[in-house]
Amino acid sequence: MRFLVLGPVGVFAGGRRITLARGQQRTILAMLLAGNGEVVTTDRLVDTLWGSAPPHTARKSLQSHVSRLRHLLLSMAPGERDPLESAPDGYRMDLAVHEFDAHLFRDLVEQAKLCSDPRETLSLLERAEGCWDGPAFGDLAAHPGLEAPARHLDQQRNAAAAERHETLLTLGRHDDAARALSRVVEAEPFDERAHGQLMRALVATGRRAEALATFRQVQTRLRDELGVDPSSELRGLHEHILRQDTESSVPAPPPNRTAELVRRSDPLLGRERDLETVGTWLRSASLVTLTGPGGIGKTRLAERLVEHTRDIWRDGVISCALAHVRDAEGVGGALITALAIQPSGGHSVTDALVSGLGDRHLLLFLDNCEHVLDAVTPHVEAIVDACPGTTVLVTTRERLHLRNERVWPVTPLDVPPENARPTDVTATSAGSLFRMRALAVDPAFRLNDANAGAVAELCRRLDGMPLAIELAAARTRALTPAALAQRLDQRFAVLAGGPRHEGGRHRTLEAVVAWSYELLAPEEADLFDRLAVFAGAVPLASVEAVCSAGHLPHTAIAGLLGELVDKSMVVVQRDGEDVRYRLLDTMRDFGLRRLEDRGLADALRRAHAAHHVTLAETQARRSRGPEEPEAAEVITRAMDDLRAAHAWAVAAEDVDTALRLPAALADEVFFRLRDEVTTWARRAVALAGAGDHPAHAGALATAAWGATSRDECERAVREAQTSLAEVEPGGAVALLALGALGTAALYQGRLAEVLALTDRQEVPAVALDDDFRLTYAWVCRVLGHLYRGETEEAAAGVPQLRRIAERSGSPTMRAFSRYCDGEVHLERDPDRATASLEEAVALARSVNNRLIEGVSLVCLASSQGRRGQVREALHAFRDVVVHWRQVGDHTHQLTAVRNLVELLAEMEADEPAAVLYGAVTSGDTPTYGLEAQRLTRAWQRVEERLGHETADALAERGQRLGVRRVGDEALARLDVLLET
Structure with missing residues (x-):
């Protein structure tokens, strides 16, 4: 007897197909077949047949329908084994003895995937398609209980069809492929893979124009109906066809890397x-x-x-x-x-x-x-x-x-049937996962006839939930599957029966976590609870610092952590030599509740926050010297926990932690553009009692640095001046606040004030032996002279700037010194400028310094333009506009586009130059000094060529764009120019 769902639900018996009459028996048969050989509960069948308000006789009626269905099936194939089996809580179809067309289809598809001969592959896929006689489950496909399995089967059919079409193309049967694919794209107008295959088939048969028309049709549909563009693969294929001089060499799509990737990592x-x-x-x-x-x-x-x-x-x-x-x-x-x-x-x-x-x-x-x-x-x-x-x-x-x-x-994994043999277990994803995880903790584990039934029971009782199965499998080093199943029965007696809806799965998972937790040794359980205070993946050193206690000595943490990893309670993340540990979200929630119940949550959060304050302060000091690459990476990897520590501190009104964290991270705000730290600082200084804390001035200085990056220079001045007023002159915080004041003055064009502020910074920086801050003071001095047009003074300052930067050992300050060297020599010595700026970009990127990377890229683009390397300059300006757009820095975006206007004027690209000129002169950020002079000269040349009236109209169009759309307009103009 063969059961049929790949079309109308029915049975093939006695040499003929039998379709059951409409009614409850046919729906029951369909539900049992959708169960794929597993038990379908009585509750689920009742819900399917009668909905949320079944009659009081529903269960009795169900028994009657099932009895008549069994009798009908046996009458179709006298002498064959009864396919319909009763279970304590429902019914199942025995699909191991009787045939099932869905199984036959899947087996043929799997054989085709393993086949190396495309002709044999095609034969197998055609046989697989021959199993179908219409949409899965026929007219029952829209039934609420069958919609998901029907959709699943139809998707598998579509995937097999796509492979069949690909094989036709491989074999050179392009006409056959084109005919089949034409029907597919008509039925599935958004199927991009099918459209790509059709385009390839059409080109191969000499119908290039039709292939291009096919692309235009799908592009229009996607844009008009879904609001998206075709995929990069489809666009690439279209561009390739446009470029071809012959009509035969259309590339196949890139190879499917799925199998390769899966082999390289856990399945x-x-x-x-x-x-x-x-x-x-x-x-x-x-x-x-x-x-x-x-x-x-x-x-x-x-x-x-x-x-x-x-x-x-x-x-x-x-x-x-x-x-x-x-x-x-x-x-x-x-x-x-x-x-x-x-x-x-x-x-x-x-x-x-x-x-x-x-x-x-x-x-x-x-x-x-x-x-x-x-x-x-x-x-x-x-x-x-x-x-x-x-x-x-x-x-x-x-x-x-x-x-x-x-x-x-995302649904649970498929699970083994009752009385499963080892092959039945490994034929399911839940069973395979259990075996794989069990082997990971116990290489001697063997799945055999003696334990297969217990493993199958575990998978079923755990609802096919991957995390629950992994936790259970991790216990096989100490307990047999049968012993695990017995404990599971005891633990989940309250969960027996009832519908397996999502909430039930979640309760089961919580219970499994509790069960696994109870199997831990006391010290392991204690460490697990304490780990929940971490927000992200953390190194062993952080675990030791935060979680060690009297009964959990520092020296014991590593061993206990290893045990928790082995038992799948903790996840390991490896990136080269960097090894970190984290809890899954469900585990963390469980651990936090345990900490609350034990009254330890506040103490652990306080310890966690204190550790991360120390980490931030320590790494901030390291980041101002030769250890900056490592220190910056430590801070980057700790951001989840730094964020969590500060949020806790604000909520708990722990003023010390709330202020010290942002006070330590001013350089992260300015150089690596971590804007959220600016918000941390402002939230901290607003706390009650914050003004009396010694770290208040440092947090205000950090807020001031952040304000300069936000184009809030007036606010930066207020915050920096308040910070200065709270501290003794000559200290580290005073030096930090002076740097923020100097930066705001530089951005606003108050250049005499910039030079005065650099003098105020130099003496305390020398006294503190702080070459990092001293270098930055010299950066402002050199740029202040340069922007005032005092190029000789600027050039004279560069050697001293570079000496101090080298002495500091900081890649950031070394990059800044190269940037200043490039700026100063941009017109005096273009080759030297280019070399210095390229070095600045490389150094900045080595420590993720987004600020110096961006300003150096602007100078490089300008240098190329002034040296007549127009196309290279256009590409470089495009890169830098994208850079500033990505980091959202409108101040520096304006500077980049001002330099672009100069290049466009030199190229006599007057229309885009006029529009962009209007845009960059519409905001509040001033242009001054040499930049203002160059921009004015560029505008005068554009105005002369276009005429006053036309130029003003175009500039007015740019002014209407506003500052925030400058980048978009510049990119659009650059793309047009680069295409010509």
Whole structure:
């Protein structure tokens, strides 16, 4: 007897196909077949047949329907084994003895994947297609209980069809492929892979014009109906066809790297369909959300999707983990930091995100959003609406409920049947995961006839939840699967029976965590609880510093941590020699509740905050010398915990921690553009009693540095002057505040004041033996002279500046000295300037100094333009405009575009020069000195060629753009010029 669901639900018996009459028996058969050989509970069948208000006789009626169905099936194939089995809580179909068309289809597809001969592959895929007789489950496909399995099967059919078409192309059967694919694209107008295959087939048959028309059609549909552009692969194929002189050499799509990536890392078992479908969505959708309960594997699936699609995104992938964020302000700060953008004064975080992303083509991955969904959703909505090149991938326990959101529920793994043999266990993803994790902790573990049934029971009772299965498997080093199953029965007696809805899965997972926790030794359990205070992945040294106690000595932490890793309670993250440890979100929540119950939460949070204050202060000192690369990396990796420590300190009104953290990180704000630290500083100084604390002035100085980066120079002056008034002259904080005052004066063109302030900085810097601050004072001195037109004085200061920078050992200050050398010699000695600026960029990038990298790139672009390297200069200006857009620095963006206007005028590209001139002169940031002189000369040349009236009209158009759209306009103009 063969059961049929690949078309109308029915049975093949006695040499003929039998389709059951409409009615409850046919629905029951379909539900049992959708169960794929597993027990379908009585509750689920009742819900399916009668909905939320079943009659009081529902269970009795169900028994009657099942009895008649069994009799009908046996009458179709007399003498064959009864396929319908009863279980204590439901019914199942025995699909191990009887045939099932869905199994046959999948087996043929799997054989085709393993086949190396394309002709044999095609034969197998054609046989697989022959199993189908219409949409899965026929007219029952829309039934609420069958919609998901029907959709799953149809998606598998579509994937097999795509492989069949690819094989036809490989074999050179282009006409056959074109005919089949024409039908596919008509039925699936957004299927980009099918459109690409059709284009290749058409070109190969000499129908190049039709191939190009096919691209235009799908491009129009995607833009008009989904608001997105075709994928980079499809656009690349289109461009290749346009470039071809012959009509035969159209490239195949890039090889599928999925298998290679999976082989290189742990297998992601049971997620093939998820990877295929969601991977396709990411190529066309603007927002994709993975939903499901904690422990279901949303994050791991998303991470693998990022691996598989990374090459699609021209501007890469940006990840932002939000598990540790607890409020709306923290969400904004985390996003700003992840995207490395800089809000300008008066503009919201959402505005900064939209402006910073612009038309960048990238994937933004937001992980663990459920607890801050109200805060995340407005940002995502704005990005999706305003940034067509950005695709957002979200993991959360519930959807965002936004327009055009595509939601993929991440479901449990498939589980083995009862009375499973070893091969039955490993044929399922849950069973394979258990075996793999058990072997990881006990290489002697063997799955055999004696334990297969217990393993299968564990997988079923754990609802196929990956995290729960991993926790159970990790205990096999101490307990047999049978012993584990017995403990599971005792632990989950209260959970027996009932529908397996999402909430039930989540309760099961929480219970499994508790069960695994109870199996820990007392010292292991204590360390696990304490680890929950960390927000991110942390090194062993941090664990030892925060978690050691009298009964948990420093020397015991490493061994206990290793035990927790072995038992799957702690995750290890390795990046070369850097090894870190973290708790999964579900584990962290459990541990935090334990800390609260034990009355230890406040003490651990205080210890955590104190450790990270010390870390910030220590690494900040190291970052001002030759150890800057390592120190900057330590701070970068600790940002999740620094953020969590400061949020706790503000909530707990721990003024000491709240002030000292931002006070230590002023250089991170200015050089690495960590704008959220500016917000930390302002929140801290507003706390009650903050004004009396010694760190108040330092936090104010940090806020002042942040204000200069936000284009809030007046505020920077107020905050820096207040800071100076609170401290003794000549100290480190006074020196920091003077630097912020000098920077604000430099940005505003108050150059005499800049030079006076550098004199005030030099004496205390020398007295403190602080070559880092002394170098910065000389930077301001050289630039002050240069911008005043005192080029000889500026040039005379460069050798001393470079000597001090070298003595400091800081890559940041060495980069700054090279930048100043390049600026000073830009016209005097272009070759020297170029060499210095290129060195400045390399040094800045080595320590993620976004500020010096950007200003050096502007100078390089200008230098190329002045040396007549016009095309190279245009490309360089494009790069730097993108750089400032990414970091959201409008002040420096204006400087870049002013220099671009000079180049455009020299090229006689008068129309774009006039528009951009209007844009860069419309804001509040002044232009002065040599820059102002060059800009004025450029405008005069443009005005002479265009005529006063035309030039003014174009400039007025630029003024209407406003400062925030200068970058967008510059990129659009540059792209046109580079295409000609």
